[in-house]
Amino acid sequence: MTPPPFLRHDETLFCNLDAFEHTFVPDHLYHRDAQLQELAFLLQPALRGGSAGSAVLRGTPGTGKTTTVRRIFTLAGEEGQKIAPAYINCRHDHTQLAVYRSIFEQVCGCPAPPAGRYLDEIKRGIAARLRDEKAALVVCLDDADELIAAGTYNTLLYQILRLYERWNVKKPGVFAVTSNLALNLYAEADPSVRSVFHPAEIPFLPYTKVEIREILTDRARQGLYPRVISKVLLDRIATIAAGEQDVRVGIDLVRGAVQRAEKDGRRRVTPGDLAAAARAVTAPALQAKTARLSDDERALLCRIAETSVEGAGMAVGTVFEAAQDYHAIGRTACHEHLNALAKAGIIDLVPGTGRGRERAIRLRYDPDDVAATCTAAKKPGSIVNPDQAGIRDSRPVL
Ligand SMILES: Nc1ncnc2c1ncn2[C@@H]1O[C@H](COP(=O)(O)OP(=O)(O)OP(=O)(O)O)[C@@H](O)[C@H]1O
Ligand SMILES: [Mg+2]
Numbered sequence: 016m017t018p019p020p021f022l023r024h025d026e027t028l029f030c031n032l033d034a035f036e037h038t039f040v041p042d043h044l045y046h047r048d049a050q051l052q053e054l055a056f057l058l059q060p061a062l063r064g065g066s067a068g069s070a071v072l073r074g075t076p077g078t079g080k081t082t083t084v085r086r087i088f089t090l091a092g093e094e095g096q097k098i099a100p101a102y103i104n105c106r107h108d109h110t111q112l113a114v115y116r117s118i119f120e121q122v123c124g125c126p127a128p129p130a131g132r133y134l135d136e137i138k139r140g141i142a143a144r145l146r147d148e149k150a151a152l153v154v155c156l157d158d159a160d161e162l163i164a165a166g167t168y169n170t171l172l173y174q175i176l177r178l179y180e181r182w183n184v185k186k187p188g189v190f191a192v193t194s195n196l197a198l199n200l201y202a203e204a205d206p207s208v209r210s211v212f213h214p215a216e217i218p219f220l221p222y223t224k225v226e227i228r229e230i231l232t233d234r235a236r237q238g239l240y241p242r243v244i245s246k247v248l249l250d251r252i253a254t255i256a257a258g259e260q261d262v263r264v265g266i267d268l269v270r271g272a273v274q275r276a277e278k279d280g281r282r283r284v285t286p287g288d289l290a291a292a293a294r295a296v297t298a299p300a301l302q303a304k305t306a307r308l309s310d311d312e313r314a315l316l317c318r319i320a321e322t323s324v325e326g327a328g329m330a331v332g333t334v335f336e337a338a339q340d341y342h343a344i345g346r347t348a349c350h351e352h353l354n355a356l357a358k359a360g361i362i363d364l365v366p367g368t369g370r371g372r373e374r375a376i377r378l379r380y381d382p383d384d385v386a387a388t389c390t391a392a393k394k395p396g397s398i399v400n401p402d403q404a405g406i407r408d409s410r411p412v413l
Pocket of ligand 1: 036037038039040041043044045046047074075076077078079080081082083193194230262263266
């Protein structure tokens with residue numbers, strides 16, 4: 016029997032709303048076999064009673080770093096307790112005490128002694144448990160940049176990696192994760208840390224549109240009732256998410272579009288639902304990031320967007336030359352502005368592969384949208400030349 020076209024007030028289009036939470040670990044991890052294998056290879060010695068290796072995981076936001084580590088930690092935890100995995104979200108826990116308390120809770124399975132007690136007491140508890148279980152500690156420091164900002168990166172790395180010196184445990188492994196492509200977590204380590212930190216570099220490239228579509232199709236299967244969203248709309252969402260180089264944007268768009276259909280009592284998502292969801296997901300983020308830039312940074316960003324639309328090369332040198340057309344800017348200032356744009360999450364500076372290995376600039380947003388947002392955000396007295404920057408109308412995201 017065909018269901019009535021409109022939802023009853025107690026009906027929902029989501030069979031599992033959790034599938035759209037950012038912390039959801041999917042049944043199957045698509046297109047990350049190489050990274051999973053590399054991490055498994057580093058854990059293997061520990062499964063045989065030895066020590067685990069270390070790694071630096073690097074990739075832009077939404078490339079599956081956290082999910083991949085969580086997946087391998089779940090698998091490792093099942094293997095007869097020879098590995099004691101501890102996942103630390105350094106955005107939340109960046110002091111020494113917070114990190115050790117979190118390790119204690121995960122290794123010992125109970126809360127750490129009350130705050131304010133000596134760190135050594137917590138470390139002793141962790142080490143005792145590791146010895147009892149004959150397990151090797153592996154710590155994931157996710158978003159490890161936060162430790163650098165907090166001034167605890169080197170101390171924590173040193174202490175964790177050298178835990179065996181003082182507490183008679185197996186040498187721990189550390190998986191340090193960052194979404195900042197310009198940051199080299201190995202180079203940030205002191206020489207004393209580097210002598211025990213020999214991480215494998217594990218890159219996470221942005222998913223292609225085809226890969227994102229596959230991930231979204233699987234997520235829709237896990238989280239939605241059948242036929243709620245069409246393949247055509249999923250394909251459009253994959254295009255937007257691929258443009259953002261962030262599969263998370265795609266997951267948010269599916270949820271946002273379905274919620275709009277549900278709110279209106281419809282059983283199917285329409286293109287209008289998606290258009291509204293897309294505006295809600297991408298526009299405010301770009302506007303907020305652009306508004307925080309200085310006038311000169313915004314002017315350079317506008318020129319980058321123009322260059323990208325014109326189809327010219329996006330090597331740093333090319334953009335520097337192009338910037339001279341509207342404003343005589345020094346090389347040092349140009350590099351500082353580019354770093355600020357990368358830090359703001361609007362561009363990525365990708366190490367080059369050609370001769371000279373000049374870095375290339377990758378915009379995270381649609382170039383037309385960037386140009387329009389820069390123009391709209393232009394403050395009085397800005398050096399943006401309206402002839403060059405303001406002529407482009409805002410193009411709908413879809
Ligand atoms: N290969 C994949 N298969 C299925 N789902 C995935 C895959 N990769 C990522 N996801 C989903 O995409 C979302 C973002 O992934 P994740 O949090 O792992 O990204 P990240 O690289 O850690 O991003 P950030 O740098 O912002 O922390 C999650 O909801 C995750 O479930
Ligand atoms: Mg993450």
